[in-house]
Amino acid sequence: MIEAEKSSNDPPTSEDSNQGHGSPTSSLPSKVDDNAALAYSKPSVRKLFHLMDKPEKLMQLVSFVLMIGSEAANLITPLIVANAYDVLVDPTISNDEERMTAISYYMILAIIISIAGIIAGFLRVTVQGVVGERVVARLRCRLYKQILKQEIAFFDEHKSGELVSRLGSDTTLLQSVVSQSLPDFFTQTIKAITAMILMFYLSVKLAGLALGGVVLIFLLSAPMGKLLGQLSKQYQDILGQAQTHSTEAIGSMRTVQAFAAERKEETRYNNKIGNPDDIPLWWPPNERTTYRVGFFKSMVQSGFFSFVFGAGFGFLNVTLWYGFYLVLQDEMTLGDLTAFNSYIISIGFAMGQMAGSIAKVFEGLGASGRVFHLLERVPQIPKTPLSDEEKLDAIIKPQTMVGHVKLEGVSFSYPSRPNQPVLEDVTLTIPANTTTALVGSSGAGKSTIVSLLQRFYDINKGKITIDDHDLQSLDLVWLRQHIGYVQQEPTLFGLTIRENMLYGVERDVTQEELEAASKDAHAHDFIIDMPEGYETLVGERGVKLSGGQKQRVAIARALLTNCRILLLDEATSALDAESEHLVQQAIDKAVVGRTVIVVAHRLSTIRQADQIVVMDNHRVVDVGVHDDLLEKCPKYQDLIKRQSIMMRNVSQSGLKKLLPGVIDEDDEDV
Ligand SMILES: Nc1ncnc2c1ncn2[C@@H]1O[C@H](COP(=O)(O)OP(=O)(O)OP(=O)(O)O)[C@@H](O)[C@H]1O
Numbered sequence: 001m002i003e004a005e006k007s008s009n010d011p012p013t014s015e016d017s018n019q020g021h022g023s024p025t026s027s028l029p030s031k032v033d034d035n036a037a038l039a040y041s042k043p044s045v046r047k048l049f050h051l052m053d054k055p056e057k058l059m060q061l062v063s064f065v066l067m068i069g070s071e072a073a074n075l076i077t078p079l080i081v082a083n084a085y086d087v088l089v090d091p092t093i094s095n096d097e098e099r100m101t102a103i104s105y106y107m108i109l110a111i112i113i114s115i116a117g118i119i120a121g122f123l124r125v126t127v128q129g130v131v132g133e134r135v136v137a138r139l140r141c142r143l144y145k146q147i148l149k150q151e152i153a154f155f156d157e158h159k160s161g162e163l164v165s166r167l168g169s170d171t172t173l174l175q176s177v178v179s180q181s182l183p184d185f186f187t188q189t190i191k192a193i194t195a196m197i198l199m200f201y202l203s204v205k206l207a208g209l210a211l212g213g214v215v216l217i218f219l220l221s222a223p224m225g226k227l228l229g230q231l232s233k234q235y236q237d238i239l240g241q242a243q244t245h246s247t248e249a250i251g252s253m254r255t256v257q258a259f260a261a262e263r264k265e266e267t268r269y270n271n272k273i274g275n276p277d278d279i280p281l282w283w284p285p286n287e288r289t290t291y292r293v294g295f296f297k298s299m300v301q302s303g304f305f306s307f308v309f310g311a312g313f314g315f316l317n318v319t320l321w322y323g324f325y326l327v328l329q330d331e332m333t334l335g336d337l338t339a340f341n342s343y344i345i346s347i348g349f350a351m352g353q354m355a356g357s358i359a360k361v362f363e364g365l366g367a368s369g370r371v372f373h374l375l376e377r378v379p380q381i382p383k384t385p386l387s388d389e390e391k392l393d394a395i396i397k398p399q400t401m402v403g404h405v406k407l408e409g410v411s412f413s414y415p416s417r418p419n420q421p422v423l424e425d426v427t428l429t430i431p432a433n434t435t436t437a438l439v440g441s442s443g444a445g446k447s448t449i450v451s452l453l454q455r456f457y458d459i460n461k462g463k464i465t466i467d468d469h470d471l472q473s474l475d476l477v478w479l480r481q482h483i484g485y486v487q488q489e490p491t492l493f494g495l496t497i498r499e500n501m502l503y504g505v506e507r508d509v510t511q512e513e514l515e516a517a518s519k520d521a522h523a524h525d526f527i528i529d530m531p532e533g534y535e536t537l538v539g540e541r542g543v544k545l546s547g548g549q550k551q552r553v554a555i556a557r558a559l560l561t562n563c564r565i566l567l568l569d570e571a572t573s574a575l576d577a578e579s580e581h582l583v584q585q586a587i588d589k590a591v592v593g594r595t596v597i598v599v600a601h602r603l604s605t606i607r608q609a610d611q612i613v614v615m616d617n618h619r620v621v622d623v624g625v626h627d628d629l630l631e632k633c634p635k636y637q638d639l640i641k642r643q644s645i646m647m648r649n650v651s652q653s654g655l656k657k658l659l660p661g662v663i664d665e666d667d668e669d670v
Pocket residue numbers: 156414416417422440441442443444445446447448449599
């Protein structure tokens with residue numbers, strides 16, 4: 001956890017090694033390292049090029065050679081055409097036919113070289129495009145892998161929209177940097193430098209004047225270019241925030257519509273975009289919207305280009321003027337002046353394109369800061385071993401799991417709220433193959449225990465062991481493969497029922513096995529009633545199934561994983577009586593021969609448990625079986641009295657029988 005406060009680039013310190021695997025006591029919690037919107041690494045072109053592997057480097061080399069070829073062709077052509085001009089006015093040639101033959105020779109040569117240049121240019125752009133596609137595909141794959149590797153606390157802090165935006169628009173920006181802007185910038189720079197050398201070759205005086213002009217224009221336009229880069233970055237940041245809102249709303253459309261909150265969501269999005277229909281005049285109001293930033297960005301952009309082109313071509317006339325003077329002074333030929341003129345036009349265009357490319361490079365580098373931050377972020381769980389030897393020493397992957405769970409003096413707060421204790425000094429022994437019900441008031445920390453057992457978070461103090469192995473020393477994949485988890489509202493994926501049931505099941509499963517598991521989970525009957533049976537698509541997040549059906553599919557999934565520990569978060573939301581009964585039967589089958597820890601809300605579940613853990617105010621207040629706790633634990637009595645599910649199922653007289661002495665005669669409505 002200490003690493004959370006360090007830059008991901010920082011080398012590990014001895015302090016880190018003290019926090020190694022198996023350490024019973026970790027450091028105090030630190031707030032998750034980054035505020036989502038500010039997460040940023042130093043952008044660098046070098047890092048971008050490191051994304052290239054051997055094939056791309058080779059292609060880059062080919063592209064470079066093609067670039068030299070095409071630009072050499074472009075630059076040599078004016079020199080050849082200059083010869084044709086000089087032939088035209090050459091007083092030593094008296095015969096027009098002879099003159100035309102010489103001109104034709106030079107012009108045919110110039111046309112052939114130009115065509116070769118165009119072909120080389122076409123090939124260069126194609127190769128560069130392929131390089132860009134390969135780099136962005138690799139970047140997206142790595143980035144997605146990296147996102148999947150992050151610990152749950154990271155996802156508590158980072159909204160999915162923001163991450164999707166990094167995978168989508170940020171990587172697209174980087175692609176255009178690699179495949180277009182940077183190569184264009186280099187090409188145009190080389191072109192401008194070569195043209196300048198050729199200009200010096202033609203006339204030192206004229207070239208000196210032109211160079212002075214180029215430097216002056218560059219210096220004057222640089223601040224505008226910088227401003228353009230800043231505005232581009234701001235634009236991307238606000239767009240990212242808008243995307244975060246929209247992804248959240250689109251992903252929760254049922255909630256949005258149920259609360260008739262479409263207008264609210266529209267406003268939230270529009271507040272970031274700046275809907276032009278709400279802006280009476282074209283001048284943007286003083287709010288941070290993409291419209292406002294884009295408005296100024298276009299102004300600066302057009303100002304920048306107008307200045308570079310305008311000043312460039314204005315200056316061209318000044319040099320041309322001086323050039324005529326030099327021709328009259330016999331310091332250069334007319335042909336030389338036409339070639340010089342072509343070069344200075346080339347430089348003007350090159351500078352314009354360089355300006356456009358550099359603005360895009362700045363924009364891309366802004367995005368690269370966000371992308372590289374994520375790419376370099378070291379997941380806090382599991383902590384990265386400092387060396388291969390440490391990995392071998394520290395990580396345990398036992399042959400089998402028995403399922404004996406122990407919590408010893410566990411204290412915990414969520415990394416996003418480090419000062420708010422959620423568990424304090426919790427000690428608990430859960431023998432293998434028994435069922436433990438966690439009960440307690442809302443917010444007592446029951447679901448947190450379930451999360452900690454899956455090592456979604458690391459504890460701050462104390463120790464959690466499974467079969468006497470410290471949780472932090474166990475191979476994380478092995479651990480999670482041996483733990484089944486059925487959530488209150490299970491998440492299914494937009495796949496078929498079969499695919500959902502086999503999600504996370506690594507071995508081959510026969511149809512018989514699949515059906516047996518779904519029969520045990522009381523899911524088989526409703527599945528075969530569906531038109532496409534096990535091949536039925538369940539819709540995004542399983543929306544096409546009822547709550548009870550989703551739970552039964554999730555239980556079947558847990559059964560198929562052959563998990564040794566089953567974690568159940570019982571639904572608080574009411575299922576109808578029949579569905580509840582079926583889910584209960586499914587759970588009854590699932591618990592046999594497993595260590596089961598259930599966040600219990602139903603009296604039936606609580607009563608059947610081998611031990612009941614009563615939690616209150618972040619602590620365990622009592623542990624026992626139902627009858628004992630009813631007798632001696634006031635908190636438990638209170639809880640049972642309040643169990644809403646129980647109230648639904650048990651009549652007042654039944655309640656008095658169930659809780660003698662706890663329900664009073666006048667306790668009509670508990
Ligand atoms: N991801 C999180 N980040 C920060 N705080 C959290 C997070 N999840 C839960 N909490 C806080 O931790 C405390 C315990 O939550 P937990 O979900 O474990 O309670 P619970 O006993 O399961 O409650 P319930 O019966 O209502 O589900 C609560 O105060 C809650 O606000």
